[in-house]
Amino acid sequence: MFKKILIANRGEIALRIIRTCKEMGIRTVAVYSTADKESLHVRFADEAVCIGPPPSRDSYLNIANLIAAAEITNADAIHPGYGFLSENAKFSGICAKHNIKFIGASPEMIDSMGDKSNAKDTMKKAGVPTIPGSDGLLSSVAEGQKIAKKIGYPVILKATAGGGGRGMRIVWNAEEFEAAWDSARQEAGAAFGNDGMYLEKYIEEPRHIEIQIAGDQYGKACHLSERDCSIQRRHQKLIEETPSPFMTEELRERMGDAAIKAALAVSYEGVGTVEFLVDKHRNFYFMEMNTRIQVEHPITEEVINYDLIKEQIKIAAGIEISGANYFPKLHAIECRINAEDPYNNFRPCPGKITNLHVPGGHGVRVDSHVYAGYTIPSNYDSMISKLITIAQSREEAINTMERALSEYVIEGVKTTIPFHVQLMQNPDFRAGNYTTKFMESFKLL
Numbered sequence: 001m002f003k004k005i006l007i008a009n010r011g012e013i014a015l016r017i018i019r020t021c022k023e024m025g026i027r028t029v030a031v032y033s034t035a036d037k038e039s040l041h042v043r044f045a046d047e048a049v050c051i052g053p054p055p056s057r058d059s060y061l062n063i064a065n066l067i068a069a070a071e072i073t074n075a076d077a078i079h080p081g082y083g084f085l086s087e088n089a090k091f092s093g094i095c096a097k098h099n100i101k102f103i104g105a106s107p108e109m110i111d112s113m114g115d116k117s118n119a120k121d122t123m124k125k126a127g128v129p130t131i132p133g134s135d136g137l138l139s140s141v142a143e144g145q146k147i148a149k150k151i152g153y154p155v156i157l158k159a160t161a162g163g164g165g166r167g168m169r170i171v172w173n174a175e176e177f178e179a180a181w182d183s184a185r186q187e188a189g190a191a192f193g194n195d196g197m198y199l200e201k202y203i204e205e206p207r208h209i210e211i212q213i214a215g216d217q218y219g220k221a222c223h224l225s226e227r228d229c230s231i232q233r234r235h236q237k238l239i240e241e242t243p244s245p246f247m248t249e250e251l252r253e254r255m256g257d258a259a260i261k262a263a264l265a266v267s268y269e270g271v272g273t274v275e276f277l278v279d280k281h282r283n284f285y286f287m288e289m290n291t292r293i294q295v296e297h298p299i300t301e302e303v304i305n306y307d308l309i310k311e312q313i314k315i316a317a318g319i320e321i322s323g324a325n326y327f328p329k330l331h332a333i334e335c336r337i338n339a340e341d342p343y344n345n346f347r348p349c350p351g352k353i354t355n356l357h358v359p360g361g362h363g364v365r366v367d368s369h370v371y372a373g374y375t376i377p378s379n380y381d382s383m384i385s386k387l388i389t390i391a392q393s394r395e396e397a398i399n400t401m402e403r404a405l406s407e408y409v410i411e412g413v414k415t416t417i418p419f420h421v422q423l424m425q426n427p428d429f430r431a432g433n434y435t436t437k438f439m440e441s442f443k444l445l
């Protein structure tokens with residue numbers, strides 16, 4: 001087992017990783033930018049190293065400084081958390097070269113799943129359902145138009161280097177095709193330095209349901225059931241839950257099998273997520289594979305009673321998994337509490353938290369790094385906390401969430417709490433009747 005892990009991240013996920021390390025008897029090294037000197041992850045870790053000024057590119061994305069911090073402190077592994085360098089092939093490779101275990105995917109895996117067209121091709125060959133469309137990248141606008149005509153409009157153009165919706169265009173008819181092609185390619189080229197595009201049939205009003213997977217170094221893989229992440233705004237998730245209200249035992253078995261097939265096809269090592277789009281007929285299609293721990297992992301932990309960070313560390317250390325799948329025994333919901341003004345287009349609201357009261361009681365988990373007097377820096381994402389409720393049924397988990405939200409006091413900055421309160425009271429949400437289109441029609445009172 002590792003003796004000392006450096007956490008190449010900040011905020012709640014850095015704390016989350018430190019907590020598990022403590023329980024496992026592993027020493028921890030925090031890294032921080034000068035903007036995070038007063039952060040809890042710095043205080044709770046055994047050691048802390050300043051890695052640069054506030055901008056991410058000079059600190060949390062600064063590979064040379066992170067490696068130097070690991071070498072100075074004799075860390076034998078690095079946990080990258082989510083975001084930042086968690087899916088950076090170069091960083092994963094440099095860690096390996098320095099004999100530091102990167103608790104995440106290999107450079108080859110990150111590259112192969114980071115290229116969306118290649119990932120889709122790999123999954124199709126492995127027998128995982130994929131959305132009808134082009135066979136790999138499009139070589140010309142004419143080829144795209146020909147395929148679109150054959151499969152029928154609407155279609156969607158996607159950047160192979162994309163993700164998070166960038167370089168993506170829905171095309172409703174043949175007249176729109178060329179302009180959409182030009183602007184998507186231009187956007188992808190500018191954003192990723194790669195303007196490779198592929199095409200798919202556009203699935204209208206899908207659900208985003210992802211399957212948590214784990215694979216070990218010995219070729220075993222299992223799934224840990226699903227999370228429904230359909231409620232998003234501009235590709236930012238607002239709330240996640242498990243089980244999905246749309247799930248059936250039969251669908252879970254089919255999606256779980258497909259996710260394991262996906263993991264085995266690439267000899268997946270570590271914990272990861274296979275994202276699917278699910279249409280109204282419960283057809284599901286591979287979308288992307290994430291090779292990191294995700295923000296929403298705690299809801300899975302709560303319904304299967306399992307520490308996913310601990311599992312991630314054990315797998316990285318070469319410990320075998322049982323290979324058994326895990327099924328939800330409870331219902332869990334996560335509300336992302338952000339320092340944003342929901343009445344003002346979710347505009348970020350960094351600043352000082354002047355007063356704080358955190359909810360508690362039965363069925364409530366709060367993953368957060370903030371405290372009264374803490375200043376949310378403007379340099380990073382605006383997440384303040386993840387409020388998670390756990391209950392025997394979906395209805396009870398929603399009721400507990402309403403109760404917990406009503407106790408939550410965060411003063412000094414605007415937060416998304418009022419949005420979540422209204423979401424909990426929304427009849428369609430209450431009925432489990434929502435798709436990725438939900439936020440387009442949701443009106444805040």
Ligand code: MV4
Pocket residue numbers: 131156163164165200201202203204206207208229230232235277287288436
């Ligand atoms: C789609 C789609 C409909 N049809 N692909 C959005 C981000 C990227 N990962 C893929 N995305 C989508 N791909 C086809 N063929 C709809 C989306 C999509 C979406 C997916 C999941 C969650 C929220 C979304 C919001 C808008 C569009």
